[in-house]
Amino acid sequence: xxxxxxxxxxxxxxNIGSIYALVxxxxxxxxxxxxxxxxxHGEIIMVGSYTVFVCTTLMGMPIWLSIPVSIIVCAGLGxxxxxxxxxxxxxxxxxxxxITAIGISFFLQSLFQLIxxxxxxxxPTIIQLPPLTLxxxxxxxxxxxxxVVSVILMIVLDRFVKxxxxxxxxxxxxxxxxxxxxxxxxxxxxxSITFAIGSALAAVAxxxxxxxxxxINPFMGSTLGIKAFIAAVVGGIxxxxxxxxxxxxxxxxxxxxxxxxxxxxxxxxxxxVLIVVLVFKPAGLLGKNRKEKV
Amino acid sequence: MLKIENLNVRYGVIEAIKDVSFxxxxxxxxxxIGANGAGKTTILHAISGLLKPAGGKILLEDKDITKTGADxxxxxxxxxxxxxxxxxxxQTVEENLELGAFTRKDKEGIAKDLEMIYTRFPRLKERRKQxxxxxxxxxxxxxxxxxxxxxxPKILLxxxxxxxxxxxxxxxxxxxxxxxxxxxxxxxxxxxxxKMALGIADRAYVLETGEIVLTGTGEELASSDAIxxxxxxx
Numbered sequence: 001x002x003x004x005x006x007x008x009x010x011x012x013x014x015n016i017g018s019i020y021a022l023v024x025x026x027x028x029x030x031x032x033x034x035x036x037x038x039x040x041h042g043e044i045i046m047v048g049s050y051t052v053f054v055c056t057t058l059m060g061m062p063i064w065l066s067i068p069v070s071i072i073v074c075a076g077l078g079x080x081x082x083x084x085x086x087x088x089x090x091x092x093x094x095x096x097x098x099i100t101a102i103g104i105s106f107f108l109q110s111l112f113q114l115i116x117x118x119x120x121x122x123x124p125t126i127i128q129l130p131p132l133t134l135x136x137x138x139x140x141x142x143x144x145x146x147x148v149v150s151v152i153l154m155i156v157l158d159r160f161v162k163x164x165x166x167x168x169x170x171x172x173x174x175x176x177x178x179x180x181x182x183x184x185x186x187x188x189x190x191x192s193i194t195f196a197i198g199s200a201l202a203a204v205a206x207x208x209x210x211x212x213x214x215x216i217n218p219f220m221g222s223t224l225g226i227k228a229f230i231a232a233v234v235g236g237i238x239x240x241x242x243x244x245x246x247x248x249x250x251x252x253x254x255x256x257x258x259x260x261x262x263x264x265x266x267x268x269x270x271x272x273v274l275i276v277v278l279v280f281k282p283a284g285l286l287g288k289n290r291k292e293k294v
Numbered sequence: 295m296l297k298i299e300n301l302n303v304r305y306g307v308i309e310a311i312k313d314v315s316f317x318x319x320x321x322x323x324x325x326x327i328g329a330n331g332a333g334k335t336t337i338l339h340a341i342s343g344l345l346k347p348a349g350g351k352i353l354l355e356d357k358d359i360t361k362t363g364a365d366x367x368x369x370x371x372x373x374x375x376x377x378x379x380x381x382x383x384x385q386t387v388e389e390n391l392e393l394g395a396f397t398r399k400d401k402e403g404i405a406k407d408l409e410m411i412y413t414r415f416p417r418l419k420e421r422r423k424q425x426x427x428x429x430x431x432x433x434x435x436x437x438x439x440x441x442x443x444x445x446x447p448k449i450l451l452x453x454x455x456x457x458x459x460x461x462x463x464x465x466x467x468x469x470x471x472x473x474x475x476x477x478x479x480x481x482x483x484x485x486x487x488x489k490m491a492l493g494i495a496d497r498a499y500v501l502e503t504g505e506i507v508l509t510g511t512g513e514e515l516a517s518s519d520a521i522x523x524x525x526x527x528x
Contacts, residue, residue, distance in 0.1 A: 165396070169396065171382070171385060172382055172393050176382065178344055178376070179380040179381075179382065181343070181364035182364065182368065182373070182442075183393045183394060183396045184364075184365045184396045185396055186363070187364075187365075
């Protein structure tokens with residue numbers, strides 16, 4: 001085994017892993033607060049990429065402007081989906097929420113297929129930085145930027161949730177919604193903010209992903225979404241550091257499988273990892289069973 | 295201060311609370327006693343806005359709060375110490391107390407009140423950096439009370455503060471409740487431990503299967519034969 005090849009695969013894994021982690025954060029935050037698996041989350045990634053495509057290629061907007069536009073569109077879309085589809089079902093059984101989420105996901109895919117057809121569109125080049133040279137390696141700007149941006153966003157999110165008043169409200173709601181209400185925390189507002197943050201992260205993930213794989217289509221969100229969801233479950237759904245850990249683990253496993261076992265086996269091995277984790281640690285790697293003192 | 299008029303609460307087709315009316319005047323300690331399942335917690339949830347009543351009115355300082363959101367009710371000066379404390383186990387003692395002051399913006403006032411809570415409950419100060427889930431039951435009860443007080447409520451609702459605590463601790467908790475009341479906070483106390491509750495209450499209401507069946511001063515009820523038989527063990 002060639003060490004430098006191994007090292008390159010590791011960088012590959014960190015690249016895709018940081019995208020999984022960003023998307024997984026959205027799943028895990030929404031689950032933590034609304035106890036809902038938002039299966040439409042993957043489609044937000046797709047909408048984010050298409051927004052950049054529309055802004056730049058079709059409308060001629062400068063790239064630096066299209067990125068915040070895409071983030072705002074996705075955050076707004078996340079809030080709308082929650083208000084229109086999930087909020088009316090808040091007291092309904094979970095299965096209805098799950099079905100609704102899948103419905104929204106199909107709706108967005110079909111809508112974008114109608115508007116843009118299913119032919120892939122080419123994503124504009126966003127990152128025009130020189131590659132990073134480390135000894136004999138040359139790491140493309142897409143790769144290191146994806147990693148750096150993701151890590152920065154994760155740190156910002158972690159600080160936000162730990163230190164700001166809104167972040168603390170989010171943690172309180174995720175632990176005990178009723179008790180949080182008794183503190184005067186507005187549940188609707190907290191849930192909206194959570195959807196906005198999760199969707200904004202998905203937009204960034206979509207842009208970074210499309211920069212590395214610059215062909216976008218209306219179904220690009222579903223595989224990416226499922227992988228990120230697995231990452232969130234492997235790390236422990238509802239736990240923020242778990243999503244990050246799960247994302248990186250999944251990305252590295254994937255790229256090492258592609259390099260050393262077989263690229264066709266990748267998905268099978270990813271699911272195998274999920275099953276193994278669920279058998280031995282049903283609450284995920286960082287999950288723990290809560291105990292209550294009476 | 296707080297007035298409940300013909301309150302009705304339903305869980306689906308089940309009528310949990312039927313036409314309940316009662317009142318708490320400024321400065322009072324009022325106890326709501328009754329057996330398990332009588333509907334005590336349901337009433338408190340309806341007052342705090344966690345449940346929507348099917349009928350009736352809830353007035354806080356003459357303002358109708360029947361349809362007001364739970365967060366606004368806290369801002370209007372009503373705080374609740376919920377049943378089984380419900381502290382945020384994964385957050386520290388101090389973070390729990392700060393969450394209690396969530397609706398307040400006066401940083402200096404909050405810092406002052408935090409010190410006041412620590413003076414009242416020295417054990418919370420010792421454990422301020424500890425996760426609330428690691429506290430004992432009695433400490434969690436104190437934390438839940440301190441957390442509610444951080445909202446600076448005019449009226450404090452307490453749901454079964456004695457639950458699961460050793461008799462000595464129950465006494466301590468009840469003397470703290472009296473003390474809180476003496477410092478100007480009106481108190482609505484819900485209890486199964488009728489003896490302790492009637493001991494400190496100015497007035498009390500007895501609730502049975504969703505209806506108020508008896509009312510009187512704490513002393514009157516404590517010496518009533520019906521109460522003695524049903525709740526005080528003869």
